[in-house]
Amino acid sequence: xxxxxxxxxxxxxxxxxxxxxxxxxxxxxxxxxxxxxxxxxxxxxxxxxxxxxxxxxxxxxxxxxxxxxxxxxxxxxxxxxxxxxxxxxxxxxxxxxxxxxxxxxxxxxxxxxxxxxxxxxxxxxxxxxxxxxxxxxxxxxxxxxxxxxxxxxxxxxxxxxxxxxxxxxxxxxxxxxxxxxxxxxxxxxxxxxxxxxxxxxxxxxxxxxxxxxxxxxxxxxxxxxxxxxxxxxxxxxxxxxxxxxxxxxxxxxxxxxxxxxxxxxxxxxxxxxxxxxxxxxxxxxxxxxxxxxxxxxxxxxxxxxxxxxxxxxxxxxxxxxxxxxxxxxxxxxxxxxxxxxxxxxxxxxxxxxxxxxxxxxxxxxxxxxxxxxxxxxxxxxxxxxxxxxxxxxxxxxxxxxxxxxxxxxxxxxxxxxxxxxxxxxxxxxxxxxxxxxxxxxxxxxxxxxxxxxxxxxxxxxxxxxxxxxxxxxxxxxxxxxxxxxxxxxxxxxxxxxxxxxxxxxxxxxxxxxxxxxxxxxxxxxxxxxxxxxxxxxxxxxxxxxxxxxxxxxxxxxxxxxxxxxxxxxxxxxxx
Amino acid sequence: xxxxxxxxxxxxxxxxxxxxxxxxxxxxxxxxxxxxxxxxxxxxxxxxxxxxxxxxxxxxxxxxxxxxxxxxxxxxxxxxxxxxxxxxxxxxxxxxxxxxxxxxxxxxxxxxxxxxxxxxxxxxxxxxxxxxxxxxxxxxxxxxxxxxxxxxxxxxxxxx
Numbered sequence: 227x228x229x230x231x232x233x234x235x236x237x238x239x240x241x242x243x244x245x246x247x248x249x250x251x252x253x254x255x256x257x258x259x260x261x262x263x264x265x266x267x268x269x270x271x272x273x274x275x276x277x278x279x280x281x282x283x284x285x286x287x288x289x290x291x292x293x294x295x296x297x298x299x300x301x302x303x304x305x306x307x308x309x310x311x312x313x314x315x316x317x318x319x320x321x322x323x324x325x326x327x328x329x330x331x332x333x334x335x336x337x338x339x340x341x342x343x344x345x346x347x348x349x350x351x352x353x354x355x356x357x358x359x360x361x362x363x364x365x366x367x368x369x370x371x372x373x374x375x376x377x378x379x380x381x382x383x384x385x386x387x388x389x390x391x392x393x394x395x396x397x398x399x400x401x402x403x404x405x406x407x408x409x410x411x412x413x414x415x416x417x418x419x420x421x422x423x424x425x426x427x428x429x430x431x432x433x434x435x436x437x438x439x440x441x442x443x444x445x446x447x448x449x450x451x452x453x454x455x456x457x458x459x460x461x462x463x464x465x466x467x468x469x470x471x472x473x474x475x476x477x478x479x480x481x482x483x484x485x486x487x488x489x490x491x492x493x494x495x496x497x498x499x500x501x502x503x504x505x506x507x508x509x510x511x512x513x514x515x516x517x518x519x520x521x522x523x524x525x526x527x528x529x530x531x532x533x534x535x536x537x538x539x540x541x542x543x544x545x546x547x548x549x550x551x552x553x554x555x556x557x558x559x560x561x562x563x564x565x566x567x568x569x570x571x572x573x574x575x576x577x578x579x580x581x582x583x584x585x586x587x588x589x590x591x592x593x594x595x596x597x598x599x600x601x602x603x604x605x606x607x608x609x610x611x612x613x614x615x616x617x618x619x620x621x622x623x624x625x626x627x628x629x630x631x632x633x634x635x636x637x638x639x640x641x642x643x644x645x646x647x648x649x650x651x652x653x654x655x656x657x658x659x660x661x662x663x664x665x666x667x668x669x670x671x672x673x674x675x676x677x678x679x680x681x682x683x684x685x686x687x688x689x690x691x692x693x694x695x696x697x698x699x700x701x702x703x704x705x706x707x708x709x710x711x712x713x714x715x716x717x718x719x720x721x722x723x724x725x726x727x728x729x730x731x732x733x734x735x736x737x738x739x740x741x742x743x744x745x746x747x748x749x750x751x752x753x754x755x756x757x758x759x760x761x762x763x764x765x766x767x768x769x770x771x772x773x774x775x776x777x778x779x780x781x782x783x784x785x786x787x788x789x790x791x792x793x794x795x796x797x798x799x800x801x
Numbered sequence: 802x803x804x805x806x807x808x809x810x811x812x813x814x815x816x817x818x819x820x821x822x823x824x825x826x827x828x829x830x831x832x833x834x835x836x837x838x839x840x841x842x843x844x845x846x847x848x849x850x851x852x853x854x855x856x857x858x859x860x861x862x863x864x865x866x867x868x869x870x871x872x873x874x875x876x877x878x879x880x881x882x883x884x885x886x887x888x889x890x891x892x893x894x895x896x897x898x899x900x901x902x903x904x905x906x907x908x909x910x911x912x913x914x915x916x917x918x919x920x921x922x923x924x925x926x927x928x929x930x931x932x933x934x935x936x937x938x939x940x941x942x943x944x945x946x947x948x949x950x951x952x953x954x955x956x957x958x959x960x961x
Contacts, residue, residue, distance in 0.1 A: 355815060356815075356818065359815075359818065359819050359822050360822055360823075360826050363869070364869040364870075367814075367815070384869060416869065417811065417872045418810070418811065418866075418868070418869055418870055418871045418872040418873075419869045540867070541863050541866070542860065542863035542864050542866070542867055545856075545859065545860075546860060
């Protein structure tokens with residue numbers, strides 16, 4: 227609604243702050259907002275009422291933040307979530323921290339109490355910019371309606387460029403009801419924000435020389451490759467250099483696991499051959515990774531023979547955990563393209579290095595140390611379920627996960643071949659991430675099969691979001707690996723705490739089939755091995771939200787496993 | 802080892818909180834901190850003394866740069882700067898001790914900025930060691946209050 231205010235000799239169109247915000251969001255190309263209304267955002271919701279931006283009403287604000295995050299990971303666009311002041315904002319906190327740890331571009335818009343009440347402990351007041359300062363890339367408290375357009379522009383710019391991350395914009399309710407001239411002016415001024423995109427060519431040439439001379443190199447590709455859209459560049463570089471690729475959890479899908487040069491995931495539950503390759507390699511070409519402790523194990527024994535070329539858009543990641551021989555600050559996409567063309571030039575002149583010994587060693591490591599589980603067992607094995615899901619979706623699904631054993635089985639036994647197909651909480655390790663993230667992913671990619679590989683512990687942290695999925699016909703498929711335990715903690719208790727299962731049994735908490743039916747979705751139960759395939763097929767055929775309750779072997783463990791604090795080549799294995 | 806870093810930031814509310822928060826959550830220590838607007842009122846300068854090893858200092862600087870409101874960071878070379886700290890010291894002084902204190906103050910080229918019945922407030926500007934020396938000399942009289950601004954510094958000559 228436009229208010230026309232008559233001046234003495236001109237007419238000015240005035241709109242409310244809330245209308246201005248919606249206008250700015252439209253300008254940013256926002257198609258969908260995940261959110262939950264409340265007192266301080268009623269004007270904003272009123273403006274949304276007449277907008278064509280889709281709003282998905284979640285059942286808890288944490289779900290909104292995770293859904294925006296899942297949407298961003300699946301589509302590559304910036305996800306948007308919205309909540310009211312006080313508890314609305316604080317409920318977003320886990321989701322924002324999750325996005326920060328995995329560098330996911332989301333913009334969170336929160337309502338705040340009236341400007342004149344800020345600092346008075348007013349009803350539903352929380353200092354959300356103070357609270358989220360450590361877990362956002364940037365945040366704003368808007369104190370003047372005239373700042374709104376530029377703050378929103380900056381928020382989207384900062385969230386989506388450089389190393390992406392969450393940005394929070396806190397807007398007092400009176401700012402959203404104030405009026406402003408519709409034809410606002412904008413003045414973007416970010417003197418302290420200049421991400422480096424292009425890698426230093428001298429460093430790249432140094433790297434090329436090192437790579438060409440290396441006898442046993444590996445590429446270590448992480449989430450940065452996916453965020454930067456550099457999977458094609460990575461493949462092209464691998465094609466000409468013939469270097470094997472190890473992924474971090476966040477990097478899964480950046481290089482096809484079906485490729486003979488893929489060593490899949492390294493780390494605590496990585497493949498044995500990836501971890502052994504790290505131990506034997508003489509050069510790691512690291513791209514968009516941060517050498518997290520779950521990857522390196524005991525840091526002093528990690529990759530003892532290796533020199534490191536570290537490519538990252540964030541200079542603070544280089545040298546943070548591990549010393550880099552050749553640091554290259556830049557965007558993975560441009561750096562990998564430059565690396566490829568420089569490498570081509572180099573080998574044209576000096577010839578291709580012969581690494582047949584190393585490649586046959588890699589081949590042997592893979593043959594000798596495959597991922598294992600008891601295939602002959604009659605039990606319902608999660609690894610088998612993941613293999614079947616891969617087979618029946620032809621590897622073309624978007625796989626979201628919760629956190630814990632379910633996450634590791636998904637990472638190990640589904641073969642990821644394309645970027646943005648594994649959506650998982652890598653850094654923060656947020657149980658309850660997968661269900662709302664899959665809602666976000668499916669919203670952004672409605673034509674794809676979107677699955678949530680869940681555990682019975684994780685899903686109960688957010689099960690209210692089943693209502694969001696059903697009510698909005700967001701037909702995700704939940705594959706619930708139900709073992710009646712907080713499985714990963716139980717596994718640690720079994721292996722390192724003398725089987726003292728303190729507070730990890732949650733058996734019989736709820737009948738999940740009845741639960742999904744209560745929300746209006748479809749529930750299927752699998753208690754025998756020979757029911758697995760049929761249930762997955764049926765779940766894919768039925769055009770509703772489906773939850774398949776797999777009663778998996780209760781004490782099935784995730785193997786291989788590096789004990790906490792051990793060196794990564796020291797792996798426990800099954801059988 | 803102690804380092805002096807000079808940080809130019811956008812003069813906006815909340816920026817100082819973001820910087821001090823970053824130090825505490827990353828486990829770095831600030832020894833002293835002084836902040837105020839520069840010749841350009843949109844920009845403030847924060848001068849910090851931090852205790853850190855070379856590797857940590859590099860991390861501190863990189864992490865500071867990640868804050869969107871941070872414009873420029875410079876580590877100042879102690880051999881090439883003028884540094885000052887202003888300290889106010891309230892000390893016990895009765896008619897018997899006052900002459901002795903005044904003598905010390907004059908030797909240090911400090912100033913008396915307040916005279917009370919039983920107290921003096923002394924203002925001193927200078928390096929840490931100078932302030933420390935004065936403090937030691939005044940201690941026997943009874944220091945009631947000591948307030949310091951934190952160190953500020955400026956590079957010598959025409960370069961920044």
